[in-house]
Amino acid sequence: MTYSDKLISYYKIIANDCVLGVSLDCVIFGFHDTRLKVFLLRWKETDEWCLPGGFIYKTESVDDAASRVLYERTGLNQLFLQQFHLFGDANRYDRDDTWQRQKMPMPFSGAWPDRTISMGYYALVDYTKVTPTADFLSDACDWFDVGELPSLLYDHCRIINVALQTLRLQLNWQPIGLNLMPEKFTIPELQRLYEAVLGRPLDSRNFHKKITGLSILTRLDERRTGKAHKSPYLYQFDQLNYQKALINGNLIFV
Amino acid sequence: MTYSDKLISYYKIIANDCVLGVSLDCVIFGFHDTRLKVFLLRWKETDEWCLPGGFIYKTESVDDAASRVLYERTGLNQLFLQQFHLFGDANRYDRDDTWQRQKMPMPFSGAWPDRTISMGYYALVDYTKVTPTADFLSDACDWFDVGELPSLLYDHCRIINVALQTLRLQLNWQPIGLNLMPEKFTIPELQRLYEAVLGRPLDSRNFHKKITGLSILTRLDERRTGKAHKSPYLYQFDQLNYQKALINGNLIFV
Secondary structure, eight states: OOHHHHHHHHHHHHHHHEEEEEEEEEEEEEEETTEEEEEEEEETTSSOEEOOEEEEETTSOHHHHHHHHHHHHHSOOSOEEEEEEEEOOSOOSOHHHHHHHHTOOSOOTTTSOSOOEEEEEEEEOOTTTOOOOOOTTEEEEEEEETTSOOOBSTTHHHHHHHHHHHHHHHTTTSOHHHHHSOSSBOHHHHHHHHHHHHTSOOOHHHHHHHHHHTTOEEEEEEEOOOOSSOOOEEEEEOHHHHHHHHHTTTTOOO | OOHHHHHHHHHHHHHHHEEEEEEEEEEEEEEETTEEEEEEEEETTSSOEEOOEEEEETTSOHHHHHHHHHHHHHSOOSOEEEEEEEEOOSOOSOHHHHHHHHTOOSOOTTTSOSOOEEEEEEEEOOTTTOOOOOOTTEEEEEEEETTSOOOBSTTHHHHHHHHHHHHHHHTTTSOHHHHHSOSSBOHHHHHHHHHHHHTSOOOHHHHHHHHHHTTOEEEEEEEOOSOSSOOOEEEEEOHHHHHHHHHTTTTOOO
16 A cells, blocks of 8 residues: 555545544643753655644544544553643635645545644653654654744644643643653753743742742652762652642742 | 524524534633622523533634624623633533423434534623623523532533633633622622632631732722721722733732
């Protein structure tokens, strides 16, 4: 089966078995080397990138579809996954332009609805623990800095921007640090995450004072070694206190 | 035209002109007499209540449709209106049961999609300033305490509960007080709102200290008179500082 045949067969299945006119897109965030990253797939045989997304089977809930699509397109599962915005504009993007950039081989426009409403989900992953892989629609996948995105298909640039705004607003009542940080980390490393999400530097002394005052961190008997001058202590989240603080919205400190 | 004819004509227009399989539902919150209220419509010629909801024209954005539907069904416009959750379960409610309770007169099941995904919006209104009215699908409308809801159609009980949970989580970064309170209020009155949303009593001294410490209130040269013992000062929100506090998530204080 050629790639073109596979693509035609894929869209035929969708047109038959899925809810038409509704899709979903997932913005997967990771944190690495002081940068907030987003995971993208490269559309096969093109230089165009996009978010992992897909469709909802007729008998499937939209939330279940989001987990399944994410697994099918990236190999990742059991992620922290949240609805964040419905992208419902009548004209979300220039479809002719997008299909041309995608080199869409088949004329499926007859059966295809004129517009697609897309539910946006964001996922948070521990970058050190996951190795996403590209699916058959893609010939590459990679992490990109949120500030340095490549050419994106559809309205995926806007979707990423809205996801990022949501992350900023939700820093204090979603387990964002918990899901994005590795198990053990130093306080300066956690500060880098907050700075990356907020897009601005924070005062170190103030950050240290506030974060340790929240009782959500447990200091370990280990230090990060190998640094030139200091060997800072490692911490991990106190899951119980972290959840309590989230419920009360008490993670606010920046 | 009989009501039954009107109903058939209404659904015919929807089946022709609207995005099929997607609807929206609006939870309108108001605050009155120390209670958090939700606005409901009574389905014509029945004892069943429901949220104001409707459909999206093919050429209309989902957000625009939410404003329009709200206006058409309640007479209210220019409201603070926010997406909060997509209700996307494959079986959201028992349709046969619901249609029976609604006394649906026509057999439109042929053209009607098997499932409908609904986008939930919540609206916040100043109870003292609005007089919602029922539309032709309804023969009554009223405000209900969120804790004392009548028999509801569809999955509207769940939709209201999820909206309320969202309101609780968003107390610190959405202008909830600003939109639900009348222009002038006393601090105990504002405390009642927070208590109504959170569903638990707050310590008065603590509340007073924290809310006045946020610089979001302006004390007026007026007092609430007519009370037995005290005549507390009236306040209004300092809109500029309020918006700043929201951006920083700094309304947290309970």
